[in-house]
Amino acid sequence: MTTLTHLDRLEAESIHILREVAASMQNPVMMYSIGKDSSVLLHLARKAFHPGPIPFPLLHVDTTWKFREMIAFRDALKDDPNIDLLVHINEEGVEQGVGPFSHGSAVHTDIMKTQSLKQALTKYKFDAAIGGARRDEEKSRAKERIFSFRSAQHRWDPKNQRPELWSLYNARIKPGESVRVFPISNWTELDIWQYIYQENIDIVPLYFADERPVVERDGIMVMVDDDRLPLEPGEKPEMKKVRFRTLGCYPLTGAVESEASSITEIIEEMLRTTTSEREGRAIDKDAPASMEMKKQEGYF
Amino acid sequence: MDGYAAPDFANIEEYLDSQLKKSLLRFITCGSVDDGKSTLIGRLLYESKMIFDDQLASLKNESKKFGTQGEEIDFALLVDGLAAEREQGITIDVAYRFFSTDRRKFIVADTPGHEQYTRNMATGASTADLAIVMIDARKGVLTQTRRHSFIVSLLGIRNVVLCINKMDLVGYDRDVFDEIEADYRDFASDFGFEHIQAIPVSALAGDNVVTSSENTLWYDGPPLMEYLDTVEIASDAQEQPFRMPVQWVNRPNLDFRGFAGQVVSGTIKPGDGVRSLPSGKTSKVARVVTMGNDLDEAVEGQSVTLTLEDEIDISRGDVICADKSPAEVSDQFQTTMIWMSDSPMLPGRSYVMKIGARECQMQVTEQRHRIDVNTRAHEAAKTLGLNEIGVVNVALDREVAFDPYDINRRMGGFIVIDRMTNETVGLGLINFALRRASNIHRQSLDVGKDLRASMKGQKPVMLWFTGLSGAGKSTVANLVEKRLAAMGKHTYTLDGDNVRHGLNNDLGFTDADRVENIRRVGEVAKLMLDAGLIVLVSFISPFRAERRIVRQMVEDGEFWEVFVDVPLDVAESRDVKGLYKKARAGEIKNFTGIDSPYEAPTDPEMHIDADKMAPEEAAELIISRLEQAGLIGG
Known part of the structure; x- marks a missing residue:
């Protein structure tokens, strides 16, 4: 059977x-x-x-x-x-x-x-x-x-x-x-991650950790993806090893520091982590x- | 947390591969807010680490604001989703929750327990393999426990966990637990449950939820989580005969013709003989196609695409079955229905049935009885209201393949859709076919007035316009008929002049002939009512007695006397047809109002002052009265 x-x-x-x-x-x-x-x-x-x-x-x-x-x-x-x-x-x-x-x-x-x-x-x-x-x-x-x-x-x-x-x-x-x-x-x-692993599905490389230029704002790490991001006085992009748990508009999507550079490492990180997926998304926090x-x- | 979701990362690949072998269990939780159902689910999620830090933080905030546990975390808030529910403190819909252990992924249908939410509970139960029935240890088996268990059993769940909750509030008393369990087993003895596991818990304190409680050493069964993790769900779905409703005919090019669907029971291999229903045509499976590779075998639950050895005509909605043990085919069934709409189920009305991948037209031909959801008593009733359950016979406009619901849920369950609003208004379970397709003689459908009328979306009524010649009866009747036609209603107008030229051309104007004239018109109009029509009769009909005879020929409420009232001098001054002139000149005998009396109605359904009102206004008034009476519209 x-x-x-x-x-x-x-x-x-x-x-x-x-x-x-x-x-x-x-x-x-x-x-x-x-x-x-x-x-x-x-x-x-x-x-x-x-x-x-x-x-x-x-x-x-x-x-x-x-x-x-x-x-x-x-x-x-x-x-x-x-x-x-x-x-x-x-x-x-x-x-x-x-x-x-x-x-x-x-x-x-x-x-x-x-x-x-x-x-x-x-x-x-x-x-x-x-x-x-x-x-x-x-x-x-x-x-x-x-x-x-x-x-x-x-x-x-x-x-x-x-x-x-x-x-x-x-x-x-x-x-x-x-x-x-x-x-x-x-x-x-x-x-979703287990299925991506099982089926070997192609995903955007931003999900994997890499050195990326970021600035930190209100506790959220924002990637400086292009020159439209206005830098505050004294703000300087830093290279950090980060990845994204969700993807959206880059100024609204928070990066997390991570070493996970493969699917298995992402899943491992996920099982250890204790912060839910939408946390990195600014949109949910406006009001209850x-x-x-x-x-x-x-x-x- | 005690071995749940606490992975060993020493070898992540190995761990992941083991995770890929998890099975899936769907269950429903039944009970009301007071029983601590939401608290239990919240705790299951929490204990299986499905609650993240940020959710926990916001939960702590909300617990202070909305919670009922003081400074403690109110787990119920985790699962009461919509803002309205949080404010009202009740669960008003079906919500789906997810958690997993190392062995299983769980999908929880969380449904409210109030009587008015029978439909939500049925919805949650329809996909569940197991039910958790919550009981407050202080209250024992209640009416609502019976209701929940009945619905769960009706929807085909055979495995029940009886969570006797709030054991902390009864001092973890074994006698209380034993008594409730015995009570439950007693009343549930004929529900067809294959296994009942009673567990003493405190959702709030956590006793026997994940770990065995120190407080109930007398209980030697597993805690809830362990039970859910290991319970064998009797699944003979693969042993049953093969069934696959065809969803999609995949024909990308001339060389490939595949039938795509989900296997709802049994298994299938290349070379197996199959039969397509309702056509009955047979062939053999050539390939079981999926992306990547063809399968040696497909089993219950898989979505596949089959190709056959022969070119037989199969379309969406047909069911491919095992050749040797095919499903049944019929177009008339006895069913058990749960009604889910505010508008009652009406026998005779035409609905859409969706069963498998097929939609067809359905009429309820007879309601056998209604079932009291609390006592299971059978009650006489012609219709079903919201959340009511009944046994009804239905007839379809075409034959469909099915198995009784008891035998195969996916082949015997259907939904009922309202043709006008497109809302899902009911669910049904096929009990058995009233007539097999192999029977040559069709059992005649009981087609009656109600059925004919409901197919036209109206109620039959006879509008009897009476009044003097020249009062404007025909003018108003014509305007009313035009308005009705524009509303899509089916009508017919019988006019004095027309009928006298044909059917009644042997009749004159003596009193006897006038009576016969009205009698015949009444009979014709009655036949038309029986055909479901709205009949407009425009006749002078001067005598009360004859009008009363017609009224008595039809059912109460079907005869509407419309008195088109003008004073004689007004009618005579109009004299459109020159009849009054001829009557005054003595050229016409027995002319109403001149040398024959007009007996005005004493209590007409409508009284139109036709000399003070334009015919359009009169027509408008009549239409609005018909709408108010619920005879037209909708």
């Missing part, structure tokens, strides 16, 4: 979900954030539809403040014949010069990420957006559905969610409405339940 491991079961469940989206929605898209969760999601999508191509495009919402290494990693996908990659930038935001320093992280994230995402969904008339969110990331996500219904205004109503029984997903929507689909809902951060509010507004 073959015994399936927990990763086998998680993988099979995610593939099942991806196939359900492809089969039951008119115009789905996969959100591609370039992070490790996106790498896993992309790997699962390849598996779900092998030997065929992935039957929906990938969409990267580019805030123009991503790490350069992320963009290089993303652009390498353009050569893959099985992948259709779309990149969307909120041009209005660019024209107004919106950025994390000039406008603050909250405004920047809202305009260049949340609003930009809504723009793209509206522009391409996607009726399903597949995302890599996990339920273990944050408390309000623990109650998120796998097929999460959104109104025509892209809003999420936590009190009005469709019950999900067995593996039967209700994908029926009216014109203008959409669903967000989270195939790796039941994975934890540790599952801030993630829940952002989700209601249309953030993933």
